[in-house]
Amino acid sequence: MKIKIIAWALIIFVITIGLAFTTVSQAQAPKITVFNPLGQPPAIERVPMASRISDLEGKTIYIVDIGFSATHQLLTELQDVLEERYPDTTWIVRNKIGTYFNDDPKLWAEIEEKGHGMIMGVGH
Amino acid sequence: MPNHRFTFVPHPITGASAEVCRKYLEGNDPVTGKPVLQEIIDALTVPLSSEDKKTGFIERPTPRLVEPDTVDNLHRLFLEKGWTDGLPVVLPTEARVAEMLKGTSHETDEEVGRMQPSSPHELWSYTVEKVAVNAVMAGAKPEYFPVILALASTGVTSLSTSTTSFATMVVVNGPVRNEIKMNSGIGALGPFSHANAVIGRTWTLMSINLSASGKAGETYMGSQGNNYNYNNLCFAENEEELPQGWNPLHVQKGFKPEESTVSVFLGWGFTHPDQSMEKTFHPQIPFWLKFVSPFSSTTLLLDPTIIHQMKYHEGIDSKEQLIEWIHQNTKVRVGDWLDDYYAVQNFVLPMGEMGQEPIASWMKLPKDAEIPQFSSPSRITVISLGGGTNFFWQAGDFSYMMSASVDNWR
Numbered sequence: 272m273k274i275k276i277i278a279w280a281l282i283i284f285v286i287t288i289g290l291a292f293t294t295v296s297q298a299q300a301p302k303i304t305v306f307n308p309l310g311q312p313p314a315i316e317r318v319p320m321a322s323r324i325s326d327l328e329g330k331t332i333y334i335v336d337i338g339f340s341a342t343h344q345l346l347t348e349l350q351d352v353l354e355e356r357y358p359d360t361t362w363i364v365r366n367k368i369g370t371y372f373n374d375d376p377k378l379w380a381e382i383e384e385k386g387h388g389m390i391m392g393v394g395h
Numbered sequence: 396m397p398n399h400r401f402t403f404v405p406h407p408i409t410g411a412s413a414e415v416c417r418k419y420l421e422g423n424d425p426v427t428g429k430p431v432l433q434e435i436i437d438a439l440t441v442p443l444s445s446e447d448k449k450t451g452f453i454e455r456p457t458p459r460l461v462e463p464d465t466v467d468n469l470h471r472l473f474l475e476k477g478w479t480d481g482l483p484v485v486l487p488t489e490a491r492v493a494e495m496l497k498g499t500s501h502e503t504d505e506e507v508g509r510m511q512p513s514s515p516h517e518l519w520s521y522t523v524e525k526v527a528v529n530a531v532m533a534g535a536k537p538e539y540f541p542v543i544l545a546l547a548s549t550g551v552t553s554l555s556t557s558t559t560s561f562a563t564m565v566v567v568n569g570p571v572r573n574e575i576k577m578n579s580g581i582g583a584l585g586p587f588s589h590a591n592a593v594i595g596r597t598w599t600l601m602s603i604n605l606s607a608s609g610k611a612g613e614t615y616m617g618s619q620g621n622n623y624n625y626n627n628l629c630f631a632e633n634e635e636e637l638p639q640g641w642n643p644l645h646v647q648k649g650f651k652p653e654e655s656t657v658s659v660f661l662g663w664g665f666t667h668p669d670q671s672m673e674k675t676f677h678p679q680i681p682f683w684l685k686f687v688s689p690f691s692s693t694t695l696l697l698d699p700t701i702i703h704q705m706k707y708h709e710g711i712d713s714k715e716q717l718i719e720w721i722h723q724n725t726k727v728r729v730g731d732w733l734d735d736y737y738a739v740q741n742f743v744l745p746m747g748e749m750g751q752e753p754i755a756s757w758m759k760l761p762k763d764a765e766i767p768q769f770s771s772p773s774r775i776t777v778i779s780l781g782g783g784t785n786f787f788w789q790a791g792d793f794s795y796m797m798s799a800s801v802d803n804w805r
Contacts, residue, residue: 300465300466300467301465302463302464302465303463303464303465303466303469303486303488304460304461304463304488304489305460305461305469305486305487305488305489306459306460306461306487306488306489306492306524306528307457307458307459307460307461307528308473308478308487308525308528308529308532308600308604308605309457309478309525309604309605310457310510310519310520310521310525310604310605310606310607311456311457311519311520311521311525312455312457312517312519312607313455313517313518313519313520314452314453314454314455315452315453315455316451316452317449317450317451317452317453318450319443319447319448319449319450320398320399320400320443320447320448322443323439323440323441323442323443324439324440325440325442326440327436327439327440332439338741338745339408339409339741340409340737340740340741341409341410341737341740342408342409342411344411344412344413344416345404345408345411345416345419345420347413348413348416348417348420349416349420349435351417352417352420352421352432353432353435356432357436368745368748368749369745369746369748369749370741370742370745370746372514373745373749388439390435390438390439394408394409394558
């Protein structure tokens with residue numbers, strides 16, 4: 272029994288000393304200076320958002336598909352569900368010209384002239 | 396921009412049925428947890444806040460140094476911040492970066508280029524010093540630094556984001572290949588050359604840190620990822636084994652033989668054709684290129700044994716002759732071209748609908764007519780690579796993007 276107690280005491284002593292050494296060595300580990308590897312992001316230009324409509328009653332809202340492949344169904348379904356819930360609003364689905372890398376000034380001009388708002392579907 | 400009015404629906408959207416789409420729309424935004432339809436209506440009708448109307452610029456300066464800390468803590472910090480490729484890096488101490496900067500005559504604060512994860516993303520800029528920091532992290536030697544700066548000067552990220560999972564490739568030409576002991580022979584694409592491995596790895600670390608590329612789920616959306624991204628197929632062309640008339644890549648691109656260059660490519664992968672050695676080689680190439688989308692380009696990595704076979708036994712006197720032959724003889728049926736390729740439908744046919752030739756004319760052809768699989772010879776690249784141990788080659792869907800001078804960065 273005595274031998275067992277001494278053995279346990281020795282084990283606890285060794286562990287305690289080990290932990291103490293680890294703590295001391297971590298505390299004493301030298302600090303070094305290194306470079307930040309990140310490049311320089313550009314300043315963000317804050318562009319005010321377009322003004323909002325107060326309600327949807329009698330308004331025309333365009334739903335624009337930018338052409339992300341095989342996703343047109345989502346936007347026609349969006350048109351359907353919005354027509355069901357907001358029947359007094361005109362919901363128009365339009366495809367932007369070209370791929371999703373091409374601009375479509377004619378469509379933007381049409382929306383500005385005839386629309387009150389736009390929802391754009393962007394594949395990601 | 397936190398104030399922008401985005402609403403997300405779950406992935407994938409591509410090919411989703413009406414039922415699935417309705418479920419998405421009537422469900423919650425997976426990012427905010429709020430109902431999708433309500434978010435859309437709110438985006439249209441909720442008045443702008445004063446924050447929404449603000450103008451001006453938000454500056455985001457990057458500190459030059461990290462707060463001093465122990466080596467272990469800094470390694471942990473770099474990993475946790477996402478500044479690594481997940482593998483251990485060499486910490487960029489002031490002494491190591493100063494040593495790297497000896498590899499170029501350029502000023503430390505000179506802007507090298509600008510990079511972005513893809514064309515709609517913002518362009519980050521970086522100096523010679525920032526490139527040196529990333530080169531140190533990858534384990535580069537100062538003598539590699541002009542090659543790395545040339546690579547950085549292209550502004551091409553190695554982690555181009557797409558729901559596909561892009562890979563990139565960098566081919567080094569000219570005297571610098573041998574000066575820094577790059578491998579173009581046996582095992583050139585394997586882990587057997589420090590220069591090949593480390594220069595390629597630096598490209599990915601630069602892409603992560605100098606352009607914010609590679610933040611999975613944010614600036615990187617490749618569904619499966621691409622293992623090539625670890626060091627980006629970085630190798631030297633085996634110019635020494637090119638026979639007369641077969642010019643190295645950089646000479647094809649207008650550089651002098653004595654100039655050193657990097658050339659960068661974007662694609663997805665390579666495959667190893669199981670080509671018969673009982674037949675002549677080049678007539679078999681069109682069959683093996685069937686796997687490449689007509690949307691893509693192709694790059695062939697030919698072992699010198701194959702090149703010599705073509706030159707001395709098949710009458711192919713130059714890369715250009717081989718490229719023209721491949722262009723003329725590798726075809727796709729119009730019906731397949733119209734119906735079977737996602738990228739053709741996504742990126743090519745809309746251009747034809749806008750009147751772009753020859754796409755517009757091809758769209759009007761009968762479905763059983765044939766058109767070139769690669770729309771022009773410029774979409775085919777041939778590179779000499781390998782140690783000549785046997786008649787093998789690799790074919791990939793890589794597109795040449797651009798070349799840059801290494802000598803300008805010495």
